[in-house]
Amino acid sequence: xxxxxxxxxxxxxxxIQQFQKTFSDMNGKFxxxxxxxxxxxxxxxxxxxxxxxxxxxxxxxxxxLGQIITEAMKKWSVLNVLVVHRVGNVFPxxxxxxxxxxxxxxxxxxxxxxxxxxxxxxxxxxWKKELLVSDEKRWVRNNTDGYKN
Amino acid sequence: xxxxxxYFASLKESIGRSEEELVFKQTLSVSDVWKQANKSQSRxxxxxxxxxxEYVGFDTLVNxxxxxxxxxxxxxx
Numbered sequence: 001x002x003x004x005x006x007x008x009x010x011x012x013x014x015x016i017q018q019f020q021k022t023f024s025d026m027n028g029k030f031x032x033x034x035x036x037x038x039x040x041x042x043x044x045x046x047x048x049x050x051x052x053x054x055x056x057x058x059x060x061x062x063x064x065l066g067q068i069i070t071e072a073m074k075k076w077s078v079l080n081v082l083v084v085h086r087v088g089n090v091f092p093x094x095x096x097x098x099x100x101x102x103x104x105x106x107x108x109x110x111x112x113x114x115x116x117x118x119x120x121x122x123x124x125x126x127w128k129k130e131l132l133v134s135d136e137k138r139w140v141r142n143n144t145d146g147y148k149n
Numbered sequence: 150x151x152x153x154x155x156y157f158a159s160l161k162e163s164i165g166r167s168e169e170e171l172v173f174k175q176t177l178s179v180s181d182v183w184k185q186a187n188k189s190q191s192r193x194x195x196x197x198x199x200x201x202x203e204y205v206g207f208d209t210l211v212n213x214x215x216x217x218x219x220x221x222x223x224x225x226x
Contacts (some may be wrong), residue, residue, distance in 0.1 A: 038226050054225070055158050057218065060202035085225065097226050117226065123204070126225025127158035139159040140224040142195075 001073070001081045003065045005056060007088040012037045012098040019082045019100070026079050030102040034109035036117055042092035044140070048133040054087045054096070057125040061085075068119040075115065076108040083116065085126065118146050150174075150213035154186050157220035160196060180207035182217050195222055 002019060016035065020026070042049055069081050084098040099116050103109040121143045128140040155168040164187065171186060179198045198205055199218040211217055 056225070057155075057157055057199075057202070057220070060199060060218070063202050121223075121226040123223065124225050125157065125199075125220060125223050127221065128224045129158070139221070142222045143224050143226065 001066070001069045002083070003062055003069070004082075004084045005058075005061060006084060006086055009094055010084055010086065010098070012084070012095050012100075015082065015084050015098055016100050019080075023080055023102075026102055030079050030104060032101075032103050032106040032109040034099075034101045034103075034106075034113040036097075036099040036113050037095050038097040038117075040090050040092050040094050040096055044130060047130075049092065049130050050133050051092075051131040052090045053129045053131070054090055055127045055129070056085075056087050061125050064124045065120065068116055068123060071119075072112045072115050076103070076112045077105075078103045078108055078112050081112070081116065083120070085120075085124075087126070114146075121146060150211075152177075152182060152211055152214075153216045154182060155216065155218040157218065159221050160193070160219055164190065177211055178207065179205055179209050179211060179217060182211060183207075183219065192219075193221075196220070197222065 040052060065083055079102045082100045086096050090096060099113050101109045101112045130138050130140060150173055152171050153168060154171055156164050156166060161167050169186065179200065183192045196219050198207060200209060200211060200215050
């Protein structure tokens with residue numbers, strides 16, 4: 001597994017390509033690659049948003065993500081997992097998070113990806129502070145349940 | 150015993166501190182740590198706690214050199 005917390009814009013597709021080059025022992029073994037990319041919107045809760053600052057808890061964030069991925073790899077048959085998450089100043093259309101899973105068959109890749117993403121949303125210590133077009137700043141209060149919306 | 154206490158995000162702003170070192174003589178729970186560190190401010194209902202970067206309940210006892218963190222619900226992803 002690889003967990004990356006990055007402070008600058010990242011290209012999810014380059015990250016995936018690079019990962020596959022690095023972990024070339026997967027070649028010929030994976031039949032499925034799932035990709036989830038979370039991207040910043042320019043609206044939230046009825047307001048126009050022009051930017052966002054993402055804070056995290058260095059050390060604990062990586063630890064929690066590691067535990068989430070380890071748990072997922074026990075539940076499903078998975079070859080490898082890549083998680084990239086942005087912190088710092090983020091702008092609309094920037095990728096915030098990438099969860100990519102490699103497995104022999106699609107079911108394991110889809111299910112693992114969803115599990116990691118939902119667990120990340122509820123357990124990984126990241127916090128978003130939005131900057132509205134009106135220049136008001138506000139903390140996002142909580143994440144919604146991904147299975148309900 | 151000596152404990153490091155850290156605060157994050159909106160809680161850090163409302164408390165006005167990001168971290169502090171506290172020294173206690175008696176055994177304390179995480180809840181006690183909050184009370185000792187924030188005498189004039191009650192703990193918001195939605196605050197989460199971690200000891201040494203693992204989520205814990207507020208009844209958990211802390212040990213010397215522990216890092217105790219308080220923060221609001223997480224909003225990553």
